Every structure is written in structure tokens, then in C-alpha cells.
Amino acid sequence: MxxxxxxxxxxxxxxxxxxxxxxxxxxxxxxxxxxxxxxxxxxxxxxxxxxxxLPLVAEPGRIGTPYTGMEKFLCVGLNYSDHVAESGAEMPTEPVLFNKWSRATGPNDPIVVPKGSVKTDWEVELGVVIGSKARYIALEDALSCVAGYCVVNDVSEREYQIERGGTWDKGKGCDTFGPIGPWLVTSDEVPDPQDLSMWLDVNGKRFQNSNTCNMIFGVAYLIHYISQFTTLYPGDLISTGTPPGVGLGQKPPIYLKPGDVVRLGIAGLGEQRQEIRAWDAALLD
Incomplete structure (x- = not known):
């Protein structure tokens, strides 16, 4: 479904x-x-x-997040080798984990650039939604705890993430930096999460074009690995990393500015569209 x-x-x-x-x-x-x-x-x-x-909805209007009750918004960094290269980072020997502080937003809700930000960036990612509690789960059993999959835009502020000290979280958790959806596609409709094409455009130009088969650490391994450190509960979301083509990796780098339009999607999981807005507290409340 x-x-x-x-x-x-x-x-x-x-x-x-x-x-x-x-x-x-x-x-x-x-x-x-x-x-x-x-x-x-x-x-x-x-x-x-x-x-x-079921009753037909002729004009559904705004599409929100596909579900509620997310306790953890977990993310994986540097999970595509060519993205590692464009970032100038070392190849990870274990998954790089961080958290989103922000609440998830709808797939077409605006992205609000933080005050003073000049390095807000885009990242199309596969989201994995947990449906069964997983603690120290075996690798071969990991996919059995998945409820479904969704599209995630792991919006990032690179100055906050890289240049301001501390962990990555401060550049990942700004308000509106977690669009998910439009749908949660149940796992029975996604026979192989490691064979999904994915893409992202900014102002009509394609910047990201890849496939989840290029992950360094696959979905099953990520669930197994993360469950060694924290218990996963129904509703928890794992965003599994982005392929190359982010703004940081362009020569010279390109970052989002008010008025830009981002479109992204994953095969079978739907598409998102976000307009970039200047800081305005009214857009957040």
C-alpha cells in the first residue's frame, strides 16, 4: 500500500x-x-x-508527512563512495550516524533558509520506516522489521555542519530540514530496497541521478548496525545517505537561495517539490 x-x-x-x-x-x-x-x-x-x-478524495490539497509518531529521525552520512569523494572525506569503515533535530515536514512544504545561512544544501535519500521493535537484530532478520519506505530530502547547512565545530547535527536539524513523503510505501511493494533509482533537480537542472544499489552499507546492514547502539521502535525513520551531486560537491559549490525550486524522487516512492523561502518565523508556526 x-x-x-x-x-x-x-x-x-x-x-x-x-x-x-x-x-x-x-x-x-x-x-x-x-x-x-x-x-x-x-x-x-x-x-x-x-x-x-473507500471514499474517493477528489481534491486532497496539501500532502503532509505520511505518518505520525516518529520518535527518532536517524541519518546516515557518507554512504555512497562517489559522494564521499566529492565531499573530500575519508571512506568510512563503519556507518556514520547523526540525528535530525527538526520535525519532519510534508513533501511539498517550503524549505526555510535559516537566518544568515549561505550554504543550505540538498540531498535526496531513501527513508526506511521501522514497523517492529529491533534491538541487536541479526543481519538476516533486519528487513523483517521494516514497515515501509519513503523519499527524504536531508536538507543540510554546510557551514553549520562542517565549519562551526562539534557534531554534524547543528547543520542537519534546522527547522524545515526534514521533508518526507509523499507516501509511505509498505515493504511488500518494495521487493529490493537496493535497486531503486533516485534523482534530484534544482530549478529544472538535474544534479543527482543514482541508484540505491550504490550504497556502501545497505539497508539491512544499517538496521542491524544501528540496533547495536539503540533500540529501534515503530515509527523510527532511518535516512540512508545521499548519492553524489550535492551543492557542496559542485565546482564551485552551489547552494540554495530563496526562490529556488527543488524536485526529487525515488522510483515507486513518489516525488517531492519544495520552494526555498527566506527566513520567516510565520512559515514555521
């Missing part, structure tokens, strides 16, 4: 896509798409529904 939430921010309704790509209303079947709905039992109940009999 392709699960989604539609409507004004804070008042989204649960929905799903039918075979024709139309939005169907799920609010008569469940209160919301949350961590409980993403459990094996919750997903089994949803798969048992006759989607074509």
Missing part, C-alpha cells in the same frame, strides 16, 4: 492511493497513520481493506 496524510498542517486525514493513483480516505477505518498502524498487525489490517470501496 501507499499510505499518506492529506489536509492542512495539524489537521491531516489518513489516506492511501488506489490502483489508479487516486487518493482514498481512510479516516472511516482508522484515526490516523501512527506507529500502531505501522506495526505488523496494523499493516495486516490495512492490507485487508478493499481500497476501491
Amino acid at each position: 501507499k499510505l499518506l496524510r492529506y489536509g492542512p498542517a495539524g489537521r491531516e486525514k489518513p489516506g492511501c492511493l488506489d490502483a489508479q493513483g487516486r487518493v482514498r480516505d481512510l479516516s472511516g477505518k482508522l484515526a490516523g497513520i501512527d506507529a500502531a498502524a505501522l506495526s505488523p498487525q496494523g499493516l495486516a489490517a490495512l492490507r485487508g481493506l478493499d481500497v476501491e470501496s
